[in-house]
Amino acid sequence: MHELSIAEAIVERAAETARLHGGGRVTAVRVTVGELAGVVPDALRFSFEVARVGTALETARLVVRDVPARARCAPCGGEFAVGSPPSMWCPRCDGLSRELLGGRELEVTAIELEEASG
Amino acid sequence: MCRVVDVRRAVLAKNDTLAGALREELAGRGTIVVNLLSSPGSGKTALLERVLAHTSARGVPTAALTADLATEHDARRLARSGVPVRQVLTGGLCHLEAAQLRAHLEGWLPAGTRVLYVENVGNLVCPASYDLGETLRITLMSVTEGEDKPLKYPTAFGLAHLVVLTKTDLERAVGFDRAAFVRNVTGVNPGVEIAETSARSGEGVESLVDRVLAVVRGAAVHRPAMAAAAHAVAHANTHGPDGDHALPLGDPAGRLP
Ligand SMILES: [Zn+2]
Numbered sequence: 001m002h003e004l005s006i007a008e009a010i011v012e013r014a015a016e017t018a019r020l021h022g023g024g025r026v027t028a029v030r031v032t033v034g035e036l037a038g039v040v041p042d043a044l045r046f047s048f049e050v051a052r053v054g055t056a057l058e059t060a061r062l063v064v065r066d067v068p069a070r071a072r073c074a075p076c077g078g079e080f081a082v083g084s085p086p087s088m089w090c091p092r093c094d095g096l097s098r099e100l101l102g103g104r105e106l107e108v109t110a111i112e113l114e115e116a117s118g
Numbered sequence: 119m120c121r122v123v124d125v126r127r128a129v130l131a132k133n134d135t136l137a138g139a140l141r142e143e144l145a146g147r148g149t150i151v152v153n154l155l156s157s158p159g160s161g162k163t164a165l166l167e168r169v170l171a172h173t174s175a176r177g178v179p180t181a182a183l184t185a186d187l188a189t190e191h192d193a194r195r196l197a198r199s200g201v202p203v204r205q206v207l208t209g210g211l212c213h214l215e216a217a218q219l220r221a222h223l224e225g226w227l228p229a230g231t232r233v234l235y236v237e238n239v240g241n242l243v244c245p246a247s248y249d250l251g252e253t254l255r256i257t258l259m260s261v262t263e264g265e266d267k268p269l270k271y272p273t274a275f276g277l278a279h280l281v282v283l284t285k286t287d288l289e290r291a292v293g294f295d296r297a298a299f300v301r302n303v304t305g306v307n308p309g310v311e312i313a314e315t316s317a318r319s320g321e322g323v324e325s326l327v328d329r330v331l332a333v334v335r336g337a338a339v340h341r342p343a344m345a346a347a348a349h350a351v352a353h354a355n356t357h358g359p360d361g362d363h364a365l366p367l368g369d370p371a372g373r374l375p
Contacts, residue, residue, distance in 0.1 A: 002213050002244035009129045017125050027120050031129070036344060038247045038273035071343075085269035086276075087305040088343065098308040100343045106247075108125045115120060 006039060006106070007047035014111045015056045021113055028061040028112040034105035035069040036086060060111075069103025133248055137216035140251030149231050150334055151219075153252035155274050157267075158240040160260045161284040163192050164317035166237060170199035172327045178334065179230050183222060184237040185214050192237070202228055213244035216251050232334050242271035254333050260285040262292050265299035268306050276306040276344040280313060280329060287316040307342050 014029045029048075033039050041064050048062045069082035075095030082088060088097045128134065144151060156162045166182065173180040181202045186192050193205035206222045208214060219236065227234065236252070238245040242259075257278035259267050262285060268275040275281060281303050289296070303312060313329065315322035333339055 002247060005211075005213075005215070005244075006129055006247070009132065012132075013125065013127060013129065017123055021123050036272060036276065038243065085266075086272045087269075088308050089301070089305050096304060096308050098343050100346070104344055106129045108127055108129060110122050110124050110126075112120045112122050 003039060003043040003047040004050065007044060007051035010048065010062075010108055011051045011055055011057050013108045014060070017108075017111050018056050018113060023056070024113040024115065026057045026060040026111050027114050028063055029057065029108060030063045030065065030110040030112075032065045032067055032105045032107045032109050034067045034103040035084070036082070036100075036103040037106040039106060041066065065109070067102055067105050070101045071097040072099045072101055073097045074099065130247060130249075133216050136220065137249035137251040140216055140220050141253065144234075144251060145253075147229070147231075149227070149234055150253040151251055152233060152235045152254045152256060152330060152333075153245075153250050154235060154237050154256050154258060155242060155245050155278070156238075156240060156258040157242050157263065158186075160240075160258050160263065161317055162186075162237060162240075162258050163195060165258070165282070165284050165315055165323070166235060167195055167199055168317050168320065168323045169327055169330075170196060170201050170235065172323055173233055173330065174199060174201050176327070176331065178232050178331060179228070180233045180235070181228060181231045182235040182237065183219070185239050186237050196237075202226075202231075208239055211239070212241060213239050213248050214250055215248050219250050233330060242267075242274035246271070246273040246277055254330065254339055255279045256282055258282040258284055261289045261294040265295045265302060268299070268302040272306045273344065275303055275310075277342050278307060278310055279339040279342070281307070281310055282326065283312060283314045285316060285318070286314045286321065287318050307344070310340050310342065 010029060010031060014026055018024060018026050033041055045062055052058055052060060069086060070079055071082050071088050072079050073090035073095050076090060076093040078090060078092045080091055082103060090097055154162060170180055170182055182196050183204045183206060184192050184196060185206050185208050193203050197203045204226055236250060255278055257274050261283065303310060313322060313326045315326055
């Protein structure tokens with residue numbers, strides 16, 4: 001279950017960003033997870049609850065945005081969902097796409113910080 | 119009140135950076151890493167034993183590091199080939215990371231090593247996400263694992279520079295559907311080559327070693343579509359005001375430099 005390592009990396013990245021911005025409490029972390037990122041979102045959510053303990057993210061929410069995998073077919077010019085199980089074979093012309101347009105994302109996109117009152 | 123800070127950074131950026139640095143450092147010493155991914159029971163150790171012997175018999179200084187959870191038995195088997203072998207324990211971790219590999223190499227990797235084979239932890243899920251600084255990533259599976267395997271582990275097969283099929287001597291006995299296998303591999307990794315091997319008969323071992331040695335001499339490796347997509351994402355920086363409309367999909371400017 002490498003989702004724990006990934007959750008730890010998310011917490012580390014978010015905590016570092018929080019420190020750079022005045023060190024407030026982090027209320028949410030937004031991440032983008034592609035369909036082909038090799039990460040199971042539920043396992044990531046569970047791991048995040050473990051990884052955040054004792055950090056500036058102790059009470060932060062994890063907001064996951066899923067990105068479907070899509071490909072472009074050179075032979076017919078069409079775009080299609082790579083699907084699950086994934087296939088780069090074009091459903092329209094059965095040509096082989098070599099261009100994945102998205103679905104490999106694994107990024108921290110934003111954190112939400114509580115403003116110090118006053 | 120709260121405020122939103124844009125971060126937009128790959129979660130595994132730290133490992134990727136360390137891996138890139140290790141790759142460069144090793145290249146400076148004339149060494150390439152071959153990262154081997156497979157499930158337990160793929161016959162990887164038996165094949166690697168033969169590959170090590172053949173690589174070293176050709177006068178190419180070779181070493182191997184195994185992180186397979188199994189036992190020290192693997193390391194002893196590999197050591198029969200006569201090349202330096204190191205067994206590392208991952209402490210229950212399901213994959214190796216670049217920083218760990220680097221630490222294990224320090225003070226051990228013999229000077230002048232041209233090829234270091236790394237037998238990653240035996241599973242096809244977690245190791246796929248971690249670049250170890252390898253120049254050649256090989257994903258292996260045996261005919262006994264079934265032709266659908268690449269569909270079940272798309273990132274392991276999708277990010278491979280070379281796919282190796284093992285135990286081909288059992289192909290007929292298990293009713294392996296080779297045409298479907300090729301279509302499945304190609305469907306997750308268009309254009310990747312498939313090497314067929316049998317550690318039992320020795321078939322395909324020489325030709326696999328040829329491929330590895332070509333890379334040692336600087337031959338280009340296959341560039342998987344999935345790897346290119348990840349790179350494009352890492353470089354994309356267009357995003358909407360709240361970060362939720364950030365769609366770095368297919369950004370043509372995000373191509374490999
Ligand atoms: Zn098409």
